[in-house]
Amino acid sequence: MSTSIELLKILVEQGKATLKLQTQQLAVLEKQLWELENPIETRPLSDAEMKKRVLAFETRLAYKSPWKKAVNEGLLDNVQSLVNECHGPWRSKDSSDSEKIVTAAKKLGAKGSLPWQLFTLQIIKRLHGKGSFWHETYFDTYEDTAGGCDEIVWNAGCDILAASE
Secondary structure: HHHHHHHHHHHHHHHHHHHHHHHHHHHHHHHHHHHHOOHHHHHHOOOOHHHHHOOOOOOOOHHHHHHHHHHHOOOHOOOHHHHHHHHHHHHOOOOOHHHHHOOOOOOHHOOHHHHHHHHHHHHHHHHHHHHOEOOOOOOOOOHHHHHHHHHHHHHHHHHHHHHHH
């Protein structure tokens, strides 16, 4: 009888090992399928990649450190939040100045999608290039909207959307 119990224990352990292996293989197959269904060029950017791209906008050596400080203190998150708040209004005929802006905004898709992220990066790049973040000795993180940064973001987005095809 003890031989039967020992044999049964061995079979149970083999069954558990087989199940574990098949579970691992299934996870690998699911990952491969997801990657096929979502090519890398269509996947949203990671937060680290977004930050890396924003940091790259500053090329002047003397300004790299304050730019990095502003980004680390929330500049990217704050601008993303302002852009996300504009998502609905840009897509609404009641809020936008032109049909072209509405159409272009709708093509960008959902908040957080790759096209929406790239649009946000365009806005940040435009504002950085125009010096909109710089205030004599520091970069504004756009945390406090009392200075009109929400309107600045709105106008930059409208300009980009109006110029898009």
